[in-house]
Amino acid sequence: MSRVPVFSVRWGPIGLPAVLLGIAALAAVTQPEAWVWDIPDTRRGMAAALVVLLYLGACTAGAWRRRSRNAVVVPAAGIRILHASQTGTAERIALRSADQLRQAGVSTACAALGALDASALETGGTCLFVISTTGEGEPPDNAFAFERGAMRTRPDLSRLHYGLLALGDRGYARYCGFGVELDVWLRDCGARPVFDRIEVDRGDPRALRQWQQALSALGGVPAAADRVSPRYDRWRLQAREHLNPGSVGGAVFRLVLEPEAEAPGWTPGDLVEIRVPVSGETVQRTYSIASTADDGRIELMVRQVRHPNGRTGTGSGWLTEQAPLGADIALRVRENHGFHPPPADVPMILIGNGTGLAGLRAHLRERAQLAAAPCWLLFGERSRRHDFLCRNEIEAWCAGGVLARVDLAFSRDGEPVRYVQDALRAAADTLREWIAGGACLYVCGSLHGMAPGVDAVLREVLGADAVDALRTQGRYRRDVY
Numbered sequence: 001m002s003r004v005p006v007f008s009v010r011w012g013p014i015g016l017p018a019v020l021l022g023i024a025a026l027a028a029v030t031q032p033e034a035w036v037w038d039i040p041d042t043r044r045g046m047a048a049a050l051v052v053l054l055y056l057g058a059c060t061a062g063a064w065r066r067r068s069r070n071a072v073v074v075p076a077a078g079i080r081i082l083h084a085s086q087t088g089t090a091e092r093i094a095l096r097s098a099d100q101l102r103q104a105g106v107s108t109a110c111a112a113l114g115a116l117d118a119s120a121l122e123t124g125g126t127c128l129f130v131i132s133t134t135g136e137g138e139p140p141d142n143a144f145a146f147e148r149g150a151m152r153t154r155p156d157l158s159r160l161h162y163g164l165l166a167l168g169d170r171g172y173a174r175y176c177g178f179g180v181e182l183d184v185w186l187r188d189c190g191a192r193p194v195f196d197r198i199e200v201d202r203g204d205p206r207a208l209r210q211w212q213q214a215l216s217a218l219g220g221v222p223a224a225a226d227r228v229s230p231r232y233d234r235w236r237l238q239a240r241e242h243l244n245p246g247s248v249g250g251a252v253f254r255l256v257l258e259p260e261a262e263a264p265g266w267t268p269g270d271l272v273e274i275r276v277p278v279s280g281e282t283v284q285r286t287y288s289i290a291s292t293a294d295d296g297r298i299e300l301m302v303r304q305v306r307h308p309n310g311r312t313g314t315g316s317g318w319l320t321e322q323a324p325l326g327a328d329i330a331l332r333v334r335e336n337h338g339f340h341p342p343p344a345d346v347p348m349i350l351i352g353n354g355t356g357l358a359g360l361r362a363h364l365r366e367r368a369q370l371a372a373a374p375c376w377l378l379f380g381e382r383s384r385r386h387d388f389l390c391r392n393e394i395e396a397w398c399a400g401g402v403l404a405r406v407d408l409a410f411s412r413d414g415e416p417v418r419y420v421q422d423a424l425r426a427a428a429d430t431l432r433e434w435i436a437g438g439a440c441l442y443v444c445g446s447l448h449g450m451a452p453g454v455d456a457v458l459r460e461v462l463g464a465d466a467v468d469a470l471r472t473q474g475r476y477r478r479d480v481y
Contacts, residue, residue: 078107079218082116083130084143084178087271087479088335089203090132090167097128097215104219114142118150124159126194126218129182132167135447135480137177141338145472147178151185158190163218165211166199175199194218203284232275232330234260235298237323243301247386248412252355253320254290255300257329265293268362269339269479272298275330276315285315286334288359288444288479292366298331301358301389339442339479344372347439349431351454353380353420356445357389359479363442364393367402374404376434378427380420380450382412405430421453428461435462441470443478451480 079101083094091112098110113129121127134140139147164186166179176199183197195214200207239256270289275282291299304320305313312321323329341363342348348367350360357379367375377394381387387410397403407423424431435441443454458467458476470476 078109079126079128081108081110081128081130082113083110084113084132084140084146084182085130086132086134086140086142086338088337090130090140091337093165093167093208093211094128094130097130097211100212100215101219104216106219112142114145116146116150118153118155121150121157121160121191122155124157124161126161127163128215129162129164129179130167131164131176131179131182133172133174133176133178134478135451136172137174137181139178139181141471141474141477143178144468147181148468148472151182155189157186158192160186160191161194162186162191163194163214164197166197167203168199168201170201175201230273230332232273232332233264235329235331236260237319237325237327237329238297240320240325243389244387247382249303249354249382249387250306251304251320252387252389253302253304255302255319257298257300257331259297260328263293263296263298264333266333267335267340268292268366269341269359270336270362271334272300273332273334274315274319276318278314282330283314288356288362289333290358290361292362292369294369295365298333299358301355301361303355336479339444339477341366342440342475344370347373347434347437348375349378349434349439349441350375351378351420351424351441351443351445353445353450355389356443356450356480359444360442361390361393364397364402368397368400372402375402376405376407376430376439377403378407378409378420378423380409380411380423382410384408384410384413419453420450421457424454425457425461431458431461435466435470440475441477443476443480445480447480451478 081094081098081101083090085091085094094110098108101108113131131143132140164179164183166176166183168176168179179197179199183193187193195217198207198210198214200211235257236259237255238258239254241254243252243254245251266289268289271286272289273284273286276285287300287302289298290301291297300319302316302319305316307313311317339359344367348363350363352360360377360379364375364377375397379389379394381389388408394403394406398406407420407427409418409420409423411417411419441458443451445451455467462470467476
């Protein structure tokens with residue numbers, strides 16, 4: 001049996017009404033007796049045509065409004081993806097997003113937000129922002145210049161379409177603080193969002209899937225599969241040493257992890273992400289690396305968290321107490337560009353407290369292997385007798401010239417109470433000399449107490465403008481938590 005071809009018509013939002021009105025207009029002209037008109041016969045044709053045109057205009061406007069609400073036409077220039085990243089997570093998401101769009105045939109460029117000024121956004125087009133927050137709602141170091149420059153102005157961004165992914169942690173008071181601040185600023189300047197702001201709480205996969213779906217809509221392709229889980233290598237817990245027995249503070253342990261295969265490379269300032277088993281599932285915990293790649297092993301300094309009910313913290317309890325020596329550890333190294341070292345000929349001022357010494361120790365161990373410029377260490381803890389972490393190494397670095405100066409602050413040793421920021425204030429003249437000589441500041445440790453205290457002293461001694469300039473120049477870097 002031969003198949004009879006069937007023709008189908010797809011009616012758009014104005015197609016069917018237009019046809020019906022056209023028929024009605026024709027009937028009004030050819031069969032006036034069937035219609036009641038209050039206008040002269042000689043104008044009936046013009047009136048019918050006018051009705052059609054008015055209705056078509058209304059339908060077209062409505063359809064255009066619906067289209068403008070639901071779709072964005074990507075300009076020929078493609079899409080720019082701008083990131084503000086403190087530990088590298090936002091940058092990695094931005095790069096993966098750019099790859100996804102390129103695979104869909106969309107021209108894409110990726111850059112750090114801090115590399116732009118307001119005029120770069122005034123040209124319009126489509127921009128996607130991947131924005132992290134550091135501290136209590138502050139911009140990452142590589143976005144500080146943009147926040148202090150462009151975001152203090154009101155450029156005309158009415159030609160800009162944008163989408164924004166904000167990374168944060170609900171454990172902090174100003175959740176996704178800088179991402180929210182940037183979103184408000186963009187809207188105030190007239191930029192038009194392609195979709196509502198997407199907020200991600202500590203890597204929430206559901207929120208990241210929303211972001212992928214938004215990218216797929218922009219690229220005109222089906223939603224990508226869930227992101228590929230990062231690769232974790234197998235390591236072995238080789239040694240565990242209690243560093244501060246007798247301390248009134250939480251127990252601090254030095255952990256030594258040996259690779260099962262060839263160890264990946266890393267740079268001082270980088271982090272490790274460890275998968276911790278919990279009730280048949282796993283959670284991730286992040287720690288500063290306290291060793292160098294040349295050591296061939298990863299060393300960590302972990303303070304055991306103990307809650308009021310006596311239970312230990314999920315990650316710290318497993319690593320410092322529950323995991324037996326020889327246990328398999330699933331681990332991956334994460335780049336942390338914002339805390340990488342300066343060139344070897346640049347002096348470093350290293351400031352930290354507690355286990356924040358871990359991130360500083362990696363820098364000092366590398367400098368000990370190089371013909372590097374001198375370092376100055378300011379370190380604070382509770383008690384010299386029990387909490388002078390890495391004492392033998394620090395004294396050896398002093399003797400060997402790696403450390404040109406060390407200032408210590410032990411808050412429980414007598415009165416008045418002295419913290420690391422107090423030691424910094426007491427050395428104000430030396431601080432000015434080192435900064436004038438080109439030194440970089442690296443701060444690692446407590447977000448509450450130490451980090452804001454150090455920042456306040458820096459602004460008191462050097463001046464707020466000078467401190468802001470150091471951040472903009474990349475000479476004032478922080479890894480605080």
